[in-house]
Amino acid sequence: MERKSNKKPIIELRNVKRDFVVGDEVVHALRGVSFSIYEGEFVTIMGTSGSGKSTLLNALGCLDTPTSGEYYLDGVEVRTMNKNERAILRNRKIGFVFQNYNLLAKTTSVENVELPLMYNSSISAEERHERAVKALMAVGLGERLNHKSNQMSGGQQQRVAIARALVNDPVIILADEATGNLDSRTSFEILVLFQELHAKGRTIIFVTHNPELSQYSSRNIRLRDGQVVEDTINEHISSAKEALDALPPVKD
Amino acid sequence: MNVSNLLKIALRAINNNKLRSFLTMLGIIIGVGSVIAMLAIGQGSKKSIQEQISEMGSNMIMVHPGNNERMGGGVRMNSSEMQTLKNADYEAIVSKCTRYLSAVSPMVSSSGQMIYGNNNYPTSVTGVSQDYLEIRKLTVEKGDVFTDQDIASSAKVCVIGKTIVDNLFTNQEDPIGKVVRFGKVPFTVVGVLAAKGYNSMGQDQDAVVLAPYTTIQKRVSNVTYLGSIYASAKEESQTSKAIDEISEVLRENHKIKDGADDDFSVRSQEELSSMMTSTTDMMTILLACIAGISLLVGGIGIMNIMYVSVTERTREIGLRMSVGARGVDILAQFLIEAILISVTGGLIGVVLGVGASYALTTILGWPVYIQPYSVLLSFLVCTLTGVFFGWYPAKRASEMDPIEAIRYE
Numbered sequence: 001m002e003r004k005s006n007k008k009p010i011i012e013l014r015n016v017k018r019d020f021v022v023g024d025e026v027v028h029a030l031r032g033v034s035f036s037i038y039e040g041e042f043v044t045i046m047g048t049s050g051s052g053k054s055t056l057l058n059a060l061g062c063l064d065t066p067t068s069g070e071y072y073l074d075g076v077e078v079r080t081m082n083k084n085e086r087a088i089l090r091n092r093k094i095g096f097v098f099q100n101y102n103l104l105a106k107t108t109s110v111e112n113v114e115l116p117l118m119y120n121s122s123i124s125a126e127e128r129h130e131r132a133v134k135a136l137m138a139v140g141l142g143e144r145l146n147h148k149s150n151q152m153s154g155g156q157q158q159r160v161a162i163a164r165a166l167v168n169d170p171v172i173i174l175a176d177e178a179t180g181n182l183d184s185r186t187s188f189e190i191l192v193l194f195q196e197l198h199a200k201g202r203t204i205i206f207v208t209h210n211p212e213l214s215q216y217s218s219r220n221i222r223l224r225d226g227q228v229v230e231d232t233i234n235e236h237i238s239s240a241k242e243a244l245d246a247l248p249p250v251k252d
Numbered sequence: 253m254n255v256s257n258l259l260k261i262a263l264r265a266i267n268n269n270k271l272r273s274f275l276t277m278l279g280i281i282i283g284v285g286s287v288i289a290m291l292a293i294g295q296g297s298k299k300s301i302q303e304q305i306s307e308m309g310s311n312m313i314m315v316h317p318g319n320n321e322r323m324g325g326g327v328r329m330n331s332s333e334m335q336t337l338k339n340a341d342y343e344a345i346v347s348k349c350t351r352y353l354s355a356v357s358p359m360v361s362s363s364g365q366m367i368y369g370n371n372n373y374p375t376s377v378t379g380v381s382q383d384y385l386e387i388r389k390l391t392v393e394k395g396d397v398f399t400d401q402d403i404a405s406s407a408k409v410c411v412i413g414k415t416i417v418d419n420l421f422t423n424q425e426d427p428i429g430k431v432v433r434f435g436k437v438p439f440t441v442v443g444v445l446a447a448k449g450y451n452s453m454g455q456d457q458d459a460v461v462l463a464p465y466t467t468i469q470k471r472v473s474n475v476t477y478l479g480s481i482y483a484s485a486k487e488e489s490q491t492s493k494a495i496d497e498i499s500e501v502l503r504e505n506h507k508i509k510d511g512a513d514d515d516f517s518v519r520s521q522e523e524l525s526s527m528m529t530s531t532t533d534m535m536t537i538l539l540a541c542i543a544g545i546s547l548l549v550g551g552i553g554i555m556n557i558m559y560v561s562v563t564e565r566t567r568e569i570g571l572r573m574s575v576g577a578r579g580v581d582i583l584a585q586f587l588i589e590a591i592l593i594s595v596t597g598g599l600i601g602v603v604l605g606v607g608a609s610y611a612l613t614t615i616l617g618w619p620v621y622i623q624p625y626s627v628l629l630s631f632l633v634c635t636l637t638g639v640f641f642g643w644y645p646a647k648r649a650s651e652m653d654p655i656e657a658i659r660y661e
Contacts, residue, residue, distance in 0.1 A: 058655050061574065063573075063574060063654050063655050064655060083578070083579065084578045084579070084580075087573065087576050087577060087578040087579075088578070090574060090576045091575060091576020091577075092576070096574050098571075098658065102567060102570075102571045102658065104571075105268070105568075106268045107264070111264075115572070115575055116576055118257045118261070119572075119575065119576040119578075119581060120576070121254045121257075164575070168575075168576075
């Protein structure tokens with residue numbers, strides 16, 4: 001896989017293995033995964049439950065460390081880092097989007113989006129606010145800056161979560177079943193947003209069990225039993241915008 | 253993460269759970285409030301007792317005959333029945349103990365009925381020297397004290413207190429120069445004492461009749477010994493030295509051999525005051541203990557709520573960790589939250605405790621005294637309570653695995 005060698009690699013995995021000890025048994029969740037993800041790619045990682053995609057996501061998100069193998073994130077070796085170093089790395093280089101949004105309850109959009117910057121003491125309160133507002137504008141929520149999380153729809157909440165993932169200007173956005181809790185119309189809206197971000201040059205990894213979503217990304221990696229079984233470039237990316245427009249109109 | 257961010261986060265969390273935070277605070281409020289109020293009551297009664305004792309003359313030293321040891325045949329005797337203090341002892345103290353003493357007076361008293369016209373009043377006549385007035389902090393309001401000449405001649409003159417005046421001279425007569433009878437002995441009133449009121453033990457300090465001690469010895473009781481000797485040290489700090497000096501003189505006078513027991517006892521007000529204050533100190537400690545327990549219960553309340561809060565906010569903790577919060581940040585967040593609750597509760601408790609103390613003074617008239625250190629102490633204790641009881645739940649929060657926490661249902 002030497003293609004796109006002109007682009008900068010954001011993620012490099014070399015023979016990554018992750019074993020869990022459950023009782024007396026050793027479960028091999030990842031059995032030697034190797035791939036590189038380059039700047040500007042929109043990658044879907046697919047697999048059924050038990051395929052190891054959650055474990056892979058945790059490893060990619062620096063929430064977990066592989067048992068063996070090498071993982072470089074933006075040129076930095078992650079495997080030897082301790083907990084605190086990984087926390088700082090997540091804070092500076094990764095944006096997470098979760099299936100169930102995980103917004104702080106009774107908290108405004110701006111405050112939710114400010115959260116990652118709260119843990120970066122080099123950013124002043126004004127800059128924090130400014131960047132949060134900018135991120136919310138970028139996801140189309142410029143009108144709902146001071147709405148509280150419980151006053152918004154699922155799609156809006158997920159947009160806030162995406163803004164939160166963008167606010168620290170990460171090298172990679174990790175989305176974990178980001179459309180899993182949404183109806184198909186809202187799912188497409190969110191996909192449109194991801195495609196827009198991709199078009200602006202963001203690197204995105206979208207983990208999902210839904211194979212339909214693969215047509216909207218630029219590259220698909222399929223996992224089975226802790227191994228990569230398929231890794232293809234999608235030459236004909238479908239437009240989520242068109243799919244959205246093609247949906248039957250909402251009946252009132 | 254800096255402190256102002258942490259404060260902001262903690263305040264937000266408290267604000268999101270106003271009622272629960274207030275209920276948690278309630279334990280601390282009651283704890284701190286009661287500690288302050290109880291200490292104020294304890295300190296107040298201690299202070300009022302000390303004041304009353306010093307009103308009676310804080311430098312006062314009393315010499316009584318006997319020392320409550322078995323005398324002679326093994327019978328314990330009442331000190332007033334002993335006749336070991338003589339005029340010679342008094343004179344020896346006056347002439348030899350000049351270093352630490354400012355005033356010395358013998359005292360011998362006799363009780364009976366005071367009669368004037370068709371009024372009478374039961375009282376005792378106290379035979380003393382002029383120094384007695386200085387020792388007991390008494391002042392003559394009208395007339396004069398008896399003189400050395402009166403003492404030398406055992407003159408039948410007396411100085412009377414306000415209560416006696418009120419009871420004998422019922423039609424606003426001027427008592428000066430009038431002759432009152434004590435039993436069969438007539439006394440000429442030469443002075444009236446300024447009123448002092450009741451003391452802490454409920455004794456009327458104005459029901460006194462003072463006469464030259466020689467008069468009581470020779471003309472009333474017909475005795476040669478003294479009931480006691482009163483003296484006053486120059487400084488309160490010198491009382492113990494003065495006591496030693498007096499003891500030495502009296503032992504010499506009474507020819508007591510080294511190693512043998514004294515046949516007299518010398519006590520100072522200091523002992524009385526320390527005895528009284530030790531009682532109130534004990535009461536204060538007792539009250540503070542009870543209040544302290546309620547503070548402890550309040551602290552456990554904080555721990556309880558923080559535990560619930562940590563469990564309830566597992567997902568939030570997971571999220572914070574995944575966006576880059578370190579364990580320390582989470583620890584600090586929950587710790588600050590606990591401290592904020594306890595400090596706010598503590599502040600309200602201080603206000604309430606001080607308020608309750610003043611309410612007790614104004615409504616019930618109890619003497620209260622709020623010592624600044626007791627406020628500071630209870631405030632400090634409740635902050636420490638917050639740290640102590642907030643620590644464990646906060647530690648647990650900080651050790652969560654972000655992977656599990658973020659998916660916690």
